[in-house]
Amino acid sequence: MRFPLALTAKIARHIIKHKMLRTPRFAMVLQLEPLHTCNLTCTGCGRIREYSTSLKDMMSLEDCLGSATECDAPMVSICGGEPLIYPKIEELVDGLLQQGRIVYICTNGMFMRKKMRDYLASIYSPNLEPKLAKLVEDKLVTEKEAETIRKGKSDGRPVIHPSKWQYWNVHVDGLEYTHDLIVEREGVFKECVEAIKMAKFLGYQVATNTTVYKETEVKEIEQMFEYFSSLEVDGHTISPGYEYDAAKKDMVKRLNKQPEDFFLTRKMTREKFAKIQEWGQRFTIFGTPVYQEFLAGKRDLTCTAWAIPTRNVKGWKAPCYLMTDGHYPKYQEMLDTVDWTKYGVVGGVARDPRCENCMVHCGYDPSGALGTNYQRGDNWKNIKYNFGAKPQPYREGAKVNAFNGMTIGKGHLAEAKAAINSPRAAMNGAQAAFSRKAEPQDHDHSHAEGGGGCGSGDTTQRDELLAKIKKDT
Ligand code: SF4
Numbered sequence: 001m002r003f004p005l006a007l008t009a010k011i012a013r014h015i016i017k018h019k020m021l022r023t024p025r026f027a028m029v030l031q032l033e034p035l036h037t038c039n040l041t042c043t044g045c046g047r048i049r050e051y052s053t054s055l056k057d058m059m060s061l062e063d064c065l066g067s068a069t070e071c072d073a074p075m076v077s078i079c080g081g082e083p084l085i086y087p088k089i090e091e092l093v094d095g096l097l098q099q100g101r102i103v104y105i106c107t108n109g110m111f112m113r114k115k116m117r118d119y120l121a122s123i124y125s126p127n128l129e130p131k132l133a134k135l136v137e138d139k140l141v142t143e144k145e146a147e148t149i150r151k152g153k154s155d156g157r158p159v160i161h162p163s164k165w166q167y168w169n170v171h172v173d174g175l176e177y178t179h180d181l182i183v184e185r186e187g188v189f190k191e192c193v194e195a196i197k198m199a200k201f202l203g204y205q206v207a208t209n210t211t212v213y214k215e216t217e218v219k220e221i222e223q224m225f226e227y228f229s230s231l232e233v234d235g236h237t238i239s240p241g242y243e244y245d246a247a248k249k250d251m252v253k254r255l256n257k258q259p260e261d262f263f264l265t266r267k268m269t270r271e272k273f274a275k276i277q278e279w280g281q282r283f284t285i286f287g288t289p290v291y292q293e294f295l296a297g298k299r300d301l302t303c304t305a306w307a308i309p310t311r312n313v314k315g316w317k318a319p320c321y322l323m324t325d326g327h328y329p330k331y332q333e334m335l336d337t338v339d340w341t342k343y344g345v346v347g348g349v350a351r352d353p354r355c356e357n358c359m360v361h362c363g364y365d366p367s368g369a370l371g372t373n374y375q376r377g378d379n380w381k382n383i384k385y386n387f388g389a390k391p392q393p394y395r396e397g398a399k400v401n402a403f404n405g406m407t408i409g410k411g412h413l414a415e416a417k418a419a420i421n422s423p424r425a426a427m428n429g430a431q432a433a434f435s436r437k438a439e440p441q442d443h444d445h446s447h448a449e450g451g452g453g454c455g456s457g458d459t460t461q462r463d464e465l466l467a468k469i470k471k472d473t
């Protein structure tokens with residue numbers, strides 16, 4: 001089967017129950033944002049910008065668990081910010097699993113290996129030594145970390161352990177060069193790959209989560225799927241980038257980029273996703289075949305943003321994960337109060353101008369699952385897709401040139417330094433601008449929490465550098 005039977009059955013039961021009860025609107029996936037703090041500052045991220053004044057706030061554990069009970073979605077996607085920074089992430093995952101939810105931890109990957117080392121410490125016994133030796137041999141764990149694992153774990157706190165009900169959902173927006181450019185930090189792709197390898201070795205389920213921007217090449221998306229398929233990743237979420245107001249403003253102010261150079265229009269989305277159905281056959285793409293047809297421009301769907309509600313420090317965010325017209329204290333209050341007919345694109349006409357270019361999965365994927373805009377044969381398509389054979393790992397994908405950035409000395413900082421060292425830049429004094437500060441400490445990712453600027457989100461040096469280069473060329 002393409003997806004685990006227990007998970008598919010759980011979601012199907014939830015839909016059937018609400019269809020029989022004739023519930024007009026109900027939640028399928030809860031996007032839970034316990035905090036908005038992040039160790040990265042990705043270019044297209046609306047979160048860290050929209051909530052820049054409340055980055056230090058976080059939801060209590062009780063509030064998080066209560067939100068899941070309140071909307072009763074079978075799936076909970078813990079996002080943020082970076083959820084692995086949330087101090088009670090282990091208790092949260094554990095509590096959600098105890099509630100019987102399917103849990104996705106949407107992470108940038110930088111702290112995953114630390115969490116998995118905690119898991120290893122919690123189960124340590126001499127029987128674990130062969131596994132530990134292999135992890136050390138593959139450089140996924142250092143000797144020093146192995147020693148710490150051997151000491152065991154006795155703080156009484158839960159750990160994030162492998163479970164068929166839980167996925168690591170790792171943010172990867174391309175191969176090394178592109179991904180590191182989008183997350184505005186070198187070495188992140190490499191760390192993601194190492195974390196994914198370690199997770200698969202330990203028996204976790206792993207998915208990747210990709211946002212496609214204007215600059216993303218279709219061929220590269222395909223190669224990325226091929227590469228991660230060779231690592232036996234269990235599934236992929238892929239969605240077009242949405243032009244967040246906050247991200248657009250940041251782009252103009254900080255990077256001096258025009259939003260239209262970065263975000264996709266509807267027409268561009270359809271071009272980029274023209275092959276999504278073919279990818280759906282080759283790789284385990286999450287998302288209904290109906291949503292895939294929509295992305296490929298073969299049909300229209302009506303937005304059902306209420307089915308993937310977002311809960312964060314300010315309340316239930318309306319109308320959707322992307323746009324904010326208000327926050328509500330209760331999910332039901334949000335459902336009852338918001339005028340849902342004001343949003344989405346119907347018959348090619350945007351009901352709200354902000355929806356015009358939106359085709360993102362959190363607005364339209366549930367429409368495919370819930371039978372909105374039903375066409376004859378849709379149910380059969382969904383059944384066939386979910387219950388069809390799981391695509392086999394694409395072994396040839398191991399040959400993809402995934403490390404095409406900083407690993408081979410072609411990272412952005414290397415390019416920046418080269419530009420600065422060019423005779424023309426030297427004449428303009430750019431070298432002095434660079435040498436004023438210490439070298440960036442972007443390369444120590446084996447201890448992500450302590451390494452360099454990771455955790456600070458400080459891109460000042462890089463921004464200054466880029467601004468200087470722009471001026472000098
Ligand atoms: S990893 Fe990037 S996209 Fe995700 S919350 Fe952090 S800055 Fe935003």
Ligand code: SF4
Pocket residue numbers: 303304305319320321322323343344345354355358359360362363364
């Ligand atoms: S169309 Fe997109 S932006 Fe508009 S309400 Fe739906 S999900 Fe939100």
